[in-house]
Amino acid sequence: xxxxxxEDVTASYGPVQVLDGVSLSVPENGAVGILGxxxxxKTTTLRAISATVRTGGRIVFDGEDIRGRRPDKVAALGIAHxxxxxxxxxxxxxxxxxRVGAYLRKDRKGIESDIEYCLDLxxxxxxxxxxxxxxxxxxEQQMLAVGRAxxxxxxxxxxxxxxxxxxxxxxxxxxxxxxxxxIESGIAMVVVEQNANLAFTVVDSATVLETGRSVxxxxxxxxxxxxxxxxxxxxx
Amino acid sequence: MATFIQLIVDGLSTGSVYAAIALALVLVHQATGLINxxxxxxxxxxxxxxxxxxxxxxxxxxxxxxxxxxSFAFGAVVERWLMRRFERGDPDxxxxxxxxxxxxxxxxxxxLFTYNNQQFPSLFSLDAVTFLGxxxxxxxxxxxxxxVVVMLLLQALFAGTKLGLALRAVAINPQSxxxxxxxxxxxxxxGWGLAAALGAIAGALxxxxxTLTPGMLxxxxxxxLAAVILGGLSSPIGVVVAAWMIGVLENLAAVYVPLIGYDLxxxxxxxLIFVVLVVRPQGLFGxxxxxxx
Numbered sequence: 285x286x287x288x289x290x291e292d293v294t295a296s297y298g299p300v301q302v303l304d305g306v307s308l309s310v311p312e313n314g315a316v317g318i319l320g321x322x323x324x325x326k327t328t329t330l331r332a333i334s335a336t337v338r339t340g341g342r343i344v345f346d347g348e349d350i351r352g353r354r355p356d357k358v359a360a361l362g363i364a365h366x367x368x369x370x371x372x373x374x375x376x377x378x379x380x381x382x383r384v385g386a387y388l389r390k391d392r393k394g395i396e397s398d399i400e401y402c403l404d405l406x407x408x409x410x411x412x413x414x415x416x417x418x419x420x421x422x423x424e425q426q427m428l429a430v431g432r433a434x435x436x437x438x439x440x441x442x443x444x445x446x447x448x449x450x451x452x453x454x455x456x457x458x459x460x461x462x463x464x465x466x467i468e469s470g471i472a473m474v475v476v477e478q479n480a481n482l483a484f485t486v487v488d489s490a491t492v493l494e495t496g497r498s499v500x501x502x503x504x505x506x507x508x509x510x511x512x513x514x515x516x517x518x519x520x
Numbered sequence: 521m522a523t524f525i526q527l528i529v530d531g532l533s534t535g536s537v538y539a540a541i542a543l544a545l546v547l548v549h550q551a552t553g554l555i556n557x558x559x560x561x562x563x564x565x566x567x568x569x570x571x572x573x574x575x576x577x578x579x580x581x582x583x584x585x586x587x588x589x590x591s592f593a594f595g596a597v598v599e600r601w602l603m604r605r606f607e608r609g610d611p612d613x614x615x616x617x618x619x620x621x622x623x624x625x626x627x628x629x630x631x632l633f634t635y636n637n638q639q640f641p642s643l644f645s646l647d648a649v650t651f652l653g654x655x656x657x658x659x660x661x662x663x664x665x666x667x668v669v670v671m672l673l674l675q676a677l678f679a680g681t682k683l684g685l686a687l688r689a690v691a692i693n694p695q696s697x698x699x700x701x702x703x704x705x706x707x708x709x710x711g712w713g714l715a716a717a718l719g720a721i722a723g724a725l726x727x728x729x730x731t732l733t734p735g736m737l738x739x740x741x742x743x744x745l746a747a748v749i750l751g752g753l754s755s756p757i758g759v760v761v762a763a764w765m766i767g768v769l770e771n772l773a774a775v776y777v778p779l780i781g782y783d784l785x786x787x788x789x790x791x792l793i794f795v796v797l798v799v800r801p802q803g804l805f806g807x808x809x810x811x812x813x
Binding site for chain 2: 367
């Protein structure tokens with residue numbers, strides 16, 4: 285069953301066209317990577333899904349065309365976006381950040397047990413639960429950003445450059461937690477990542493973007509083997 | 521001794537006037553991230569609408585209640601049709617827009633209701649209560665009690681409720697708020713509406729004391745801004761305590777420091793701000809914002 289389908293999606297910031305025909309298919313419980321060089325349109329593809337950029341084409345989620353809806357309505361359908369730069373709420377505490385993530389939910393008990401789950405998934409946050417998000421380290425903020433997103437109990441998680449600016453061991457810890465989350469929760473994922481090797485630890489397949497177009501799609505195993513792809517799009 | 525205590529009591533009473541406006545400033549800042557310089561002007565407009573209803577024979581309590589509701593709607597409309605155009609851009613621009621709005625509202629009030637002083641009846645009696653040689657009017661007591669209640673409500677709103685948390689989240693990061701399903705635009709309207717409604721209560725409380733003119737709250741706004749900086753932008757209790765401090769200290773300084781006297785007492789809150797900010801840049805009660813890079 286396909287959960288999310290992008291068909292020939294275009295997007296522009298004002299007069300500047302950034303996406304020029306991106307197609308992507310995410311199965312239920314699947315995880316798909318978006319790879320490509322800087323400026324290829326990876327972030328914009330995620331923004332097209334979460335409705336924070338003007339788009340054309342078709343974006344079908346769970347059988348419905350969701351293009352042109354408001355971002356909060358898209359979120360309410362069960363799509364949680366972890367934006368590039370993390371987007372945590374700096375002046376709110378870790379717990380408050382997680383509670384904001386659960387804004388649309390009414391089940392008090394479920395929210396509390398999911399906060400516990402987040403703290404179990406990201407033990408670093410345990411000691412910082414009362415700290416303001418702005419006082420966290422980069423890695424902790426990234427963990428909090430993922431935690432905030434999963435507090436909404438999404439069906440699809442959009443992850444943008446979760447390793448950006450992190451030390452290699454921290455980035456690996458973040459991706460280990462994401463892989464565990466995937467196995468335990470079955471949340472479908474679209475993973476944008478510069479570091480292809482990290483992405484391949486989570487995704488089953490990936491699409492490669494070049495100047496706003498999908499140019500190649502394959503399973504992780506197929507793409508991993510392609511030397512020229514690695515050189516051209518993934519920076520060796 | 522009696523004079524001294526009388527000065528303190530009077531200071532608390534004027535401090536409550538500054539506190540009322542300061543609380544509205546804190547509310548709109550927590551909910552939108554902006555300092556709204558038009559807050560005083562909007563409160564004056566609310567007081568005029570109550571005054572107009574009174575002149576049409578509407579009872580006082582009803583007129584004030586109506587002005588509070590009207591102000592909520594007006595605040596929401598200002599956000600929806602004016603501020604929204606500027607919220608996504610440079611915050612400096614938005615702040616300058618609120619200054620423009622203050623000038624506009626003051627001008628419109630003057631045009632509609634003239635610049636003459638209008639008498640505004642008080643909710644509370646002017647009779648004084650005398651205790652240990654200190655006399656204090658029931659009006660001052662009433663005003664102070666209302667301010668304390670409003671302060672506690674605001675503190676509870678932001679610290680303990682889902683709406684308060686959502687308002688703060690939207691002010692800090694509207695995009696992430698939308699990603700969590702928060703209806704950002706509606707919450708911004710609610711934030712402005714609530715602040716304007718609170719301003720209307722403030723206007724009705726202080727209009728009897730200051731007498732109603734279009735510029736009635738210009739002076740109070742300056743003190744309220746001082747209280748907001750002194751108390752910390754994120755703390756309702758902090759700004760009220762700061763407003764009282766300012767009210768008391770300026771009274772004491774006017775009488776006991778010959779150099780200052782009544783002419784220079786307006787400088788007192790700013791000397792206080794200077795001293796406090798050197799020691800505690802986040803204000804007396806503000807939370808320290810730490811940014812790690």
